[in-house]
Structure formats: structure tokens, C-alpha cells
Amino acid sequence: MRDRVGADIHLLVTTERTGGGGRSYQMQFIGQGTFADLTETLTYASSSTDTENERRAGYTRLIEQGLFRFLLRTRLADRLDVIVEENGDEDEEPRAPEDDPWNFWVFNVGVDGSYEAESSRDRYEIETDLSANRVTEEWKIQFFGGMEFSEANFDVDEGTITNRQRNGRIFGTVVNSLSDHWSAGFTTFSNTSTRSNTDFSASISPTVEYNVFPYSESSTRAILFRYEMNFRYFDYDELTIFEKTEEQVIQHQLSVRADFEQPWGSARVRLTGEQFITDYSDTMFDLYNVRLSGFLYFRLLRGLTLDVGGEISSINDQIFLPAEDASDTDVLLGRRSLPTDFEYDISMGFSYRFGSIFNNVVNPRFDF
Template sequence: MKYLYALLITLVALSAWAQKTPTKTDAKIKVTEILKDPEAAPPKLFLNCQNVNCFEDYVRTQLSFFDFVRDRQLCDIEILTTQQTTGASGSEYTLTLLGQNRHQGLLDTLRFTTRQTDTDAMTRQRFVQALRLGLVRFMTRTSFMQQVLVTFPKRKAQPDDKPLKDPWHFWVFIVSANVSANGESNHKYLALNEDVKVNRVTLASKFNLDTYYNTTRNRYNVNGQTIDVKNIEFGLSALYVRSLSEHWSVGGFYKGYHSIYQNMAFSQSVSPALEYNLFPNSEVTRRQFRWIYQLGVRSLSYLDSTVYNKTAETLPFQQLTGVFALTEPWGSVNASIAGYQFLHDLSKNQLTFQTTVSWRLLEGLMLQLTGAVSLINNQLSLAKEVGDPNQFLLGGRQLPTRFTYSSSVGLSYTFGSINNAAVNPRFTNVDF
């Protein structure tokens, strides 16, 4: 328990520090072109793309007027980029331009959205266009001001003020299916995955429905003996949440599923929920610290009798989840902690903590940490009969455990020339 307290204190301390981050304003002007002056020293840019595809090669070729550097400490303008999924399953990109050195103190934020059907070519064009918009504010405060050309669209003689019509009323439907197979002389693998999603997302409310069917089959031939392991999972999950304010939300969850691996004929649960975000939800692309409390009931029906001599049961439960995310020029932190507890027996519980940290320690030196740990005391569905040991060895059935964990640590150091605007694709993607 003392470790849990330490984790909570750490998250609270990070969130308190994050509140010092100033809020940026949006820029709304259109730029068509920035001309290059070969005699002048252009501003140095640093693309800070944390888990976001910034199309760096394309950006460098389209904005060749600027010098791109490899470390944020060496730049005049840092472009911090974040990405969030929209209600239409597209993406909202947020570009925060942070001035340094000769542009110290200048800040600007721009946003643009893409559709799920947009190609990379379409997205990268909008990315460069938004970046050009943001750079104007910085360029007008330099000797390059006379070389910046700005144009605005012509106004129609009779402007159309009618709002855009949406015949779908914000509803989005996604249907997907995937079949994969591989094999060799003595091993064959086949997998089928089907998924249907229904979403409706507005600023006032959100509804998500996800149904899935997954089946995998592994067949081995060992010393003339055929071993066949098959696993089937299908289920449905849904949530609805309504915004009460910038900080409070209320709603509920439903989940139902079948899993041979978990000895589950069918499990379903329903739970009302309440959420509080320490930061305003409008700042979610930069920082969030959310707590979600659920109180509900879960019905469980098992394929085989369990180690507790149960074939079915219905139990009340509660769950508390904390989510912390912070994106800053020095890096990013994503962490979550979740406690799940059956109320009929408080000893039947599970505690899970996971985090990812990306930290620029100093010029050229990057530290990356990922970790997850679960303390498990609620495996109610474990089958009493062991059955075929091959099912366990080949991943067809769940094994008893008191914990799970995973972790990784990485360091990278880059040094040398600070200018890296050149793009050269020759001999790329060659396996040798």
C-alpha cells in the first residue's frame, strides 16, 4: 500500500507543476508562401513530435527556407505537436510554437482536424499549411518581414451564412475485418478478426459502442503427433458520458464478453461512473489528470467449474482509475493507476499501474522509460480441472498468477552537426 501512496503523491506533484504551463491562443491567418533570402540567416526550427507523425522529411522540403536542428536547445522556434482522436475517428493536431533565443517569450498555438479517410498526402499538406500560419507571427518580428506574403480569400458577393448540414448527426460507423495466416512444414497459424464500432462524439456528450469477434488457431506436428490449440473471443463494450462542466462528467459503462482463454462462457457488467479532471478538458492535448469512479454489478458464467466450485455468480464491484498525461517541450509523461475490487469479498482485488516517460535530459540525450505492473487477487474464473497441458503451454488457457509486469529502459545520444534540413531518399528501404 505504501507504494500506491508514493505513486499517488508523484502524480499529484507532477500535476501541480504542470499547472504552471501558460495557455496559448489560436492564430487565424492564411499564408501562401515564404520566400527564401540566401543572404540572411534564417530561424532554426526544431520539430518536437512525441508519438505523432510530423512528416519530417516532407516538412523540411516544403519549408527549406528554415534551418532544422536536431536538439530543442539549439533552435529559435520549437514546434511541439500533439494529436487526439476526434468523434468522427479522424485526428485533431495541435501545433504549439515556442520561441527561444531571439524569439524568447513568443508563443502561438494552431489546430487543424483531419478525417479518417484522409490520406497521408492530404494530412501532411494541412500540417505544412498550419505550420506556415504559425511561423508568420515570428517572422514579422524579424528583418524577414518584407519577404512574407499573406493573402486572404475573396469574400462572396452574397455570403452563405447557412450552417453546414450533417445528415448523420455526428454518428460514425466503422466495420473492419482481417484474416492472417502463416505456416511452415510442422506449424500452421490462422487468425480471423472482425470489429464493428459505432461512435457519436460532441463537446456535450460521447457514445462509443464496440463489438468484436476474434478467433485464432495454432496447429503443430511434433514427432508425428498433432497438437491443435484454438481460442475464440467475442464481446461488446459500450460507454456513454455527458459533460457537466470543464472538469466534471457523468455516465456509465457496459461490457460483455466470451473467452475460452479465461474460462468464461459469458461475463457482463454495468456500472454508472463519475469523472473529475483537475485541468479543464479544453487543455487535454497538453495536460490532463482525470479520476473516474465506477460502482456496478458483474454477472459471470463459466465454461468449466472454477477453483472456487462455481459455475455462475453475480457480484458487485467498484473501480477507481486515475489517468495523468503531460506533454511539454522537455518530453512527455503518460501514467495510469486502476484499482478493481469485488465488494462481496474485499480481498478479491486487482491493482494496476503503468507509465511511459520520454525525457530529453540534455542536448542530444534522450531517456525513454515504460513500465507496467499488476497485483492480481481476483482470478475467479480459473478452471478447477487442468485439462490438456498443451492448452497452457501454447497459450490456449489462462494460468494462475499473483502479478504481471513489463518494463523497458532506453537511452539515445545524438551529436554532430546541428543542421539537418537535407532529405536524401537514395538506397532507402533496402534489405541487405
């Protein structure tokens, strides 16, 4: 079917990541036309260790189950049979959450490496990561750490130019579910970055969040208000524009986020304001950053869709900038962040699909 308007049933699928690293698929079967009075919502959760084929089999079975009520309204109703497959596990006792030897904890360790070369250049990159998560209805605990190191060498007339960059980070979140609409907790963050002139930084941020809609509806709609108070420490690679090699600062942040996944399309908007409130040299209170980002995918007419996305920022908080000017090599290789008052990007496009609504043929030839 080319467009939802001509369909008897609109299947709206939304996904969310589970605490175990898998995906939760929520499928809404929305009746249209002669089925306008019928709706059905089913959920399927895949495991993080499932293969693509296992995930496909899981949500295909869910689609079959969701269509059953609708088929009862058709001429096929008299030809339907219910068959329960035997899997040999009927005699086994189902495992309850309290039997979990890991107590809901899920861990992941990864190492990646790559190398590429040409006659006059070569590049290698090494990346490691570690995560630990425990997610229940009452508590959400997540920790992640990763380190990236890359080196690229370029042969030019004057010799060889080497570009080395490092980027490491540790992130943690502890959140308590206070009610259907309120959450509270804290986040921690630590990083090292050549580009940001940061040898080491660390922060801890008490946070409170309010959701206009119940959190149980977050896969289809959410309007979130979040406030954070950030206590941060910086140790810089080089002397900064404020003549600092290290410092402790306080920053607060207010953000508003709206997410909608509906039959007409999807929309995501986020507005964030940050401000340093530690006053030194009568300048820190004026340092701020305001960002607005959004994405809209909207079905205008039958077969006609509009997608718009972008982000714009007003920047006045680059306290990490080195006092020494960046060299031409640093600029060209992207090794240094540069001073700027703003940053923006925007994208927009239309798509119109028309033609036969009966062409469901699959032909995989020449699909590389």
C-alpha cells in the same frame, strides 16, 4: 535541428482522436531566444477518410500559418506577401452542424482475415469489428464490437496439435459533460474468451470522473480521478476454483491517471485499484487487483534523453480460473490463464544524439 534548446522556435505537436474518427492536431509555436515573448497555438482536424498525403498537406499549411508572426520579426518581413488561393467554393454556403444528415453519428465496419503456412504448421485468423460513435461537446456516445477466431495446427511426432482460440467483446460508453472538470455516465462491456474461461460475460458500470485541469487542456496535461461501480455477470466454460459455472458479482474501481505532454518531454502514469464487494463464502471481499503503470520520456540535457516505462500488478481476483489444472499443451500454447500473485514488466533506455546541426539532406536510396 538536433535539440530544442538550440532552436529559435519549439514546435510542440499533440494529437487527439476526433468523434468522426480523424485526428485533431494542436500545434504550439513556442518562441525561444529573440522570439521568447511570442507564442502561438493553432489547431487542425483531419477527416477519417483523408489520405496520408491530405493529412500531411493539412498540417503543413498549419505550420506555415503559425510561422508567419515569427517571420515578421526577421529580415524577411519586407519580402512577405499574403496570397489567398481561389478554390471555386467562395459562393457556396458553409454547412452548419445542424445540416448534418447523420446528426454527428459515425459508423465503421471491418472484416480481416489472414492465413500462413509452413511444411509442418499452418494458422488462420478471422477478425470482424463494428463501431458507432457520436461525440459532441455535451455528450460522448461510443459503441464497439469485435470478434476474433484463430486456429493453428502443428505437426509433431505424436500427430497434430490444434490450438483454437476465440475472443469477442462488445464495449459501450455514454458520458455527459457536467462542467469543465466533471463528467458522469456509464460503460457496458461484454466478452467471450477461451483464455479467460469465459463463455459469456456482461457488465454495466455507472462512472464519475474529475479532471484537475479543464478538459480543453487534455492534449497537454490532465490529472483524472475516476470511480466505477461494476455490476457483472459471468457464464464460464468450465467449473471455476470457487466451484461456479455462473455468477453475479459487484466490483468497484478507483483509478488515477496523469498525462503530460510538455516541451521537456512526456509523462503518463496510471494507478488503478479494483475490489469485489459481493460477499460469498467469506472470501469475495478479499479479492482485489492493484495496477501501477507509467511511461516517461524526458530530455535531460542537449541531445540526451531518458525513456522509462513499466507496469506492476498485485493480483488476487482471478475468479474465472478453472478448477481443473491446465495441461502442458494449454500452457505452452497460451490457451489458459494461469494463477499468479503478481505481474510486472519494465523498460529503460538512454539516447544521446550529437554531431552536425546543419545536415538536413534527404537521401532515400536503399530505404526498404
